[in-house]
Amino acid sequence: MYLIKRTIKTLAFTALFTLTAVTASAQDLLARQAPIDRKMKAVDTLALKNIIQREQTGSPSAQLYKEWSNKYAHRATTLPDSFLINLKHFCMPTTSKVITSNFGRRWGRMHKGIDVKVYIGDTIRAAFSGKVRIVRYEANGYGNYVVIRHYNGLETIYGHMSKHLVEENQTVKAGEPIGLGGNTGRSTGSHLHFETRLCGVALNPALMFDFKNQDVTGDTYMFRRDTYDNDSRLANKERGKDDNEYASAENSSSSDKRSRNNDSGDIRYHKVKRGETLSSIAKKRNTTIEELCKLNHITKKMRIRPGQILRYS
Incomplete structure (x- = not known):
């Protein structure tokens, strides 16, 4: 034991x-x-x-924007004193070279983008890679529009389209189709209303995009608050719409226009004046109503409005 x-x-x-x-x-x-x-x-x-x-x-946009929201098209916040915007790896939103309205004051109010002549059904593409923030319809404004936030800090807006081809929160690459040209919302004719915004503040797209040459203005654009206004005016002068473009065409004789059309095959446009009809325009431009309808994808019964841009050759 x-x-x-x-x-x-x-x-x-x-x-x-x-x-x-x-x-x-x-x-x-x-x-x-x-x-x-x-x-x-x-x-x-x-x-x-x-x-x-x-x-x-x-992705500089991460430094500029504190929130991601699908509720509003744009909301202005404080702009930096200067900001370098990378314009490489771009795509022109449309192949059209015709600017019908500049950025700036128009008809007593601020026009915060540029209008580019497109036809209903033309492909509209993303200018840079980024993420779709807004896909919406606005009857008294943009019509069918898309807002994309890009990695370079910009947000671009594409208005008056006939159809959306993307969804909110979708990631897109530069050149990817996002919609089709149209005449929806507050519009006087088929065109693309194109805006470029930084921190929700509209900047003149002509500072960065040269539609006539289908190119950007450089590899980068340095935004500076103290020189922006003057830079914007110069950009309109160099790359914006020529206000005499349509007037000079209207003052040309019918024989001159017919000769130019036959010899060069240039595309020509007519800006509708008050009281004009398809019949009077066809007679003035030495063409037919049928040809006007065909070139502009419209019908004989469609109402035309002053300021509307019609292709006639």
């Missing part, structure tokens, strides 16, 4: 000693591991900061 009790005490003592040794060993291991964990945590934090920095460098 004495022997059994002594054996039990020996086993209990051994077990207690072993458990104490394991616990101490484990604590030593944790102690040795702690500096390594702190180093790994520091490395992970640094790596995360580098990733965020690279993402923000590649």
